[in-house]
Amino acid sequence: MSVSLPANSSTELRRGTLGVGFIIFFVISAASPLSVIAGGFPIGIMLGNGAGTPALLIATLLVLLAFSVGYTTMARYVTNAGGFYAFCSRGLGGTAGGAAGVLAMFAYNILQVGLYGMFGGVVAGTMSAVFGIDQPWWVYSLLAMVSIAVLGYRKIDLSAKLLSFVVIAEYLAILVLDLAIIHSGGDSGVNFDSFEPRNIGSGTPSIGLLFCFAAFIGFEATTIYGEEAKDPKRTIPIATYASVLLIGVFYTLSVWAIVVGVGSDKIVPTLQALQDPTTLLYGLSDHYVGPQLTQVIRVLFMVSIYAGLLAFHNAAARYFFAIARDGLLPRQLGTTHRVHQSPHMGSALQSLIAAVVVMIFAAMGADPILQLFAWFSSLATLCVILLMAMTSAAVLMYFRRQPELRLGWLRRCLLPGFAMLALLGVLSVAVLHFDVLTGASRGLSYTLCAVIPAALLGGALLARRLRRKHPQRFDALGSHKL
Template sequence: MSPGSSRTTATRGAVTSREINTYKGQERALRADRLGTAGLLLSVLAASAPLMVVAGVMPTVFGVMGMLGQPLLYVILGFVLILFSVGYAEMSRHVHNAGAFYAYIARGLGPTAGAGAAYVALVAYSAMQVGIYGILGFEVSGLLAAHLGLTVAWWMPALAAAVLVAVLGWLKIDLNAKALGVLLVIECALVVVFDVAALAKPGREGLSFAAFDPGSLTGAGLGTALCFCIAAFIGFEQSPVYAEETSRPQVVVSRVMFLAVGFVALFLAFGAWALTVAAGPGAVVGEAAEQGPGLLFALTEARLGDTFTDVLHVLFVTGMFAALLSFHNVVARYAFAMGREGLLPAAFSRTSAASGAPATGSLLQSAVSVLVVIAFAASDALPAGDPTTPVLRLFTWMGNVGALGVILLMAAASFAVIAFFFRRGAALAQAWRLVASALAGIALVGIAIYTVRDFDVLIGAGPDSALSWILPGVVGAALVAGLLYGAVLRVTRPDAHARVGLGNEAFELERAAERGDSQKRHHDS
């Protein structure tokens, strides 16, 4: 072998060692440089499931809450989340960790708080992912009955989707991003086609901007509508989860965050407005209450025909599947980060040798999904003949538990950003970002209070139902469990406690310490 080839081999070895930079070693490393701006943007937007929001969430806000001003609400929430993103994006330049929320909270508010946030994030994102299986199974079951005459229980397509998600979760993240991207682009394009058709052929009241009148936000349902609408944005905050797998994370992550918030706010505001124009501002609340999720499809059929509406139904399903896969990837990475830092068993920090995906975390989420779907399927026997069980229970209960958890995490992260830069002595330099974070944090705490107060409305239970405190209690229990574990870790394993939130930096610090000890021993000898 020539000297030149030896140098090349040595260089390749050095590159490999830099890529494997989690302190547990090669089999526990996420692969770097897998995602660019486009791939990351499509991955996080898929979690927002735009078509599911337009077809499912919007009719609920119009019909149940009687909130005509829903389009304006998306604009207002978009502004709040832009304020949140100002500090959150700046934090992403300094901390690159697949644990995202809990890593940021640990770095700002301390490792024990970070441990509490880690368990909340794991429960919240798992709940949101599992909940979607209910509405997907219900929709697929309805399509099979309508077009093929097949009678299939909702849980059968739900379990089939869980198996497919489990397989895809083991693949390379860039392949997942491509699959998500294709589905997302198609569903968004079809919604835009409907929006244009609605404006071209408005309802009886013509092209009206009444939905953007601030007076349209009045009513007892405002707080509950805020909870529903902010849940439609969830996904944009996931971009830091992929920081270790992106090229130039200090640039790409923050860029994607702002692009995602801006796109979702404009897309949803325009889509909600198009629904009011198509049905008419004076009629949309009544029609939404009567037709529910069928509102979009009825308005589409009247303007674009049966074939387009059938395609929209199919894309409704594929959009939900894209959201399932996106949330699955996020949960798997949270589990990976927690395993790496001692918050879960070390086995969860293992990755697939072939794809670099967090394999054990992926298996965990798949197992949880299958078990929850089976449990809800078994409950079908209780209210005999009730075909709406998956939608009214699995989707609604789990979706709102997850949304509450994420809202609380965003609020805590806002204050963690402020503490982080104060601790670094950079508060003055970051002053405007910290003001934005404070305003966002206060707004998010207010939304969280509304969410807990109106939880019985959100899940469709009576005001005296035990579910109105049991389900939010799931998030509270996760928080308490995490805080207690963090406190125990601080006493029993202070070195592991100190590493919470550090991610790869813990490896770098440990390796530097080992080099220093080695050099000292060499010098002493």
């Protein structure tokens, strides 16, 4: 029995819309560079290995570049808005693909909802301190949600144009501060103490490594825009490598400049002495440039979180769309708007989920940053690391079954295998130290972790149900491509 689709819907995304530049802007926005530099790394430096954090960033960059080799190679043969879901379906089979799809859908939704907590908390604090306007954090979260819903419903290039201005402004502001610190010589002269073994191994490097991996979350989203890209077989690999290199080099330079600015032997004590470690960047900006740049960074901090909200909203909506189009979710979610060719139903559902969760946390009187954001973003980080490991395994199996492609051993086997083992190692460390990432009790932290196997099981059951009812559709999971 066929199911009729709404009159204003289709099942195709808007083709040939996004070039390399716009996809890079989406990905970098998802990584929220300014919010990571200002909000994430000060805590990571304090809890991790202190001045040695830049060296861990380079190690993280190398692992993610190794992952990207297999990832982009397979993207030449699997062009699908489902990203991880499509790759796992074609490489590991439909059941594993269904599991990966639901996990990815869950991960990007909770990450986006968590960001609403950070956005509301940061904006409420800024409005109170600067303008004397006192409103609950959730008011600002809901206002952002309305505008995100409108942008997600409309054409993708509208969101891309908005994000491009935001990303450029973020990078310029932080680079001005980086150059000012380096030009002045910092606290005790420009040095490379961050890369000395004594600093790399100081403190707790494993926790520092987790913060480094969490900072890159979002770079992997290039493939979900494959169906909307211009010449996706060329655009997606270029965008992926460019994104991970831009993010990695920018983070390494900026964190190193922060260490130089404060002093390698003073960075941890300075952070520990601050009531709020995330204000470190403001102090550095005041000292090395002036209050004018600090005010710009304060505003861009809020805008950076908003850009991340928009980028992850688009990612979550496309996972709803791709999975539903293949039959794992109701077909209405797998439709696109006939005019805008956006996954409008997935976008609307994502906004509804975000509104419900935000209001629940508001009714509970929960802290928007220390609870809503910390819990959800940390859990999403675990999900994405596991998804990358599964995708590396999918790359290995996919090319093993297709020897006629005659790809080099490095691209089809060695680097994907190395990435899979490295990511599984990082995942193990992340689970062991998950209470540090969330700031919650050990019991609550492991309860949150238990949601991951539940999501995997739910996805596998959906795939098995499709296999019983529509075996041909099950065999074709993740194969919808250009």
